[in-house]
């Protein structure tokens with residue numbers, strides 16, 4: 001898991017001025033709420049008084065109020081009221097981390113990290129999102145019992161489809177692409193993807209072993225990642241019949257992941273098809289889930305000597321190399337250390353304000369040291 005990227009916190013309609021929304025991402029808790037102008041805010045959930053969960057409190061005006069002793073925190077993380085102090089006046093140290101927020105695609109995203117604005121990786125821009133000839137399904141949010149890197153790697157894996165996805169017509173890789181490492185093209189500065197031909201076969205025909213350009217229909221498909229936690233699958237069955245499926249993922253902890261799924265389509269534009277398309281996509285997702293929940297080990301191995309990789313694993317390796325780069329920058333959470341601390345020490349993901357001000361009550365989450 002990595003700090004300094006944009007993470008999906010909640011569906012837009014779950015974040016209100018009525019009640020706080022509490023959620024866990026990157027092994028720590030957050031609270032989201034809207035101020036009276038409707039602007040969303042995402043703060044560290046742990047009250048710095050004596051540790052209550054702010055997300056279990058109330059929204060009072062522009063603040064979230066702790067359920068334990070009623071301290072109030074504004075959207076910038078400053079405590080604005082301590083009911084038991086003279087004049088309610090909080091000291092300078094009374095603040096929690098507040099994270100930069102963007103609302104897009106019906107999702108409230110937070111930048112979970114401390115980079116100043118000019119250095120932040122951007123939120124992935126879905127170019128076709130507002131295009132007239134594309135339609136976005138209503139956002140689907142679901143949770144799975146596996147580690148998010150396994151999920152991203154699964155989406156980047158062209159060789160599993162013909163075995164895992166009978167509901168998609170078991171798309172098979174052409175032999176040429178099985179033998180040679182797939183070429184990856186950059187997606188901006190923070191991602192990479194590929195697009196290759198596939199055959200789509202009736203599973204009854206049993207032709208997969210000899211698939212080539214001359215038998216059966218050729219489909220173009222591929223996938224790409226952007227940052228550690230977002231992935232797209234491009235499915236171009238014909239020039240008209242196309243899907244682009246985006247997963248924005250929030251690693252909840254070492255074993256569980258929340259996926260915000262945006263399905264874009266270029267055909268069957270009538271909204272009456274929305275539900276049917278969600279249903280079939282979730283059936284296909286379930287085919288993946290059934291395999292993914294049982295991967296051993298749960299998290300990606302630290303060394304590839306404990307796996308036997310082949311050329312079709314190239315996109316997965318590409319992704320892992322990007323993760324290594326981000327680890328070298330000092331952005332990777334030290335999950336083992338964090339697990340040791342859990343229960344004894346409350347931690348927070350460092351917010352940009354930590355670069356400007358000292359004097360924070362909570363410790364930062366432990367990170368793998370930067371490589372010099």
Ligand code: FES
Pocket residue numbers: 047048049050051052066067068069070071
């Ligand atoms: S623990 Fe939050 S106000 Fe006391």
Ligand SMILES: [Fe+2]
Pocket residue numbers: 154155160161164165288
């Ligand atoms: Fe799959």
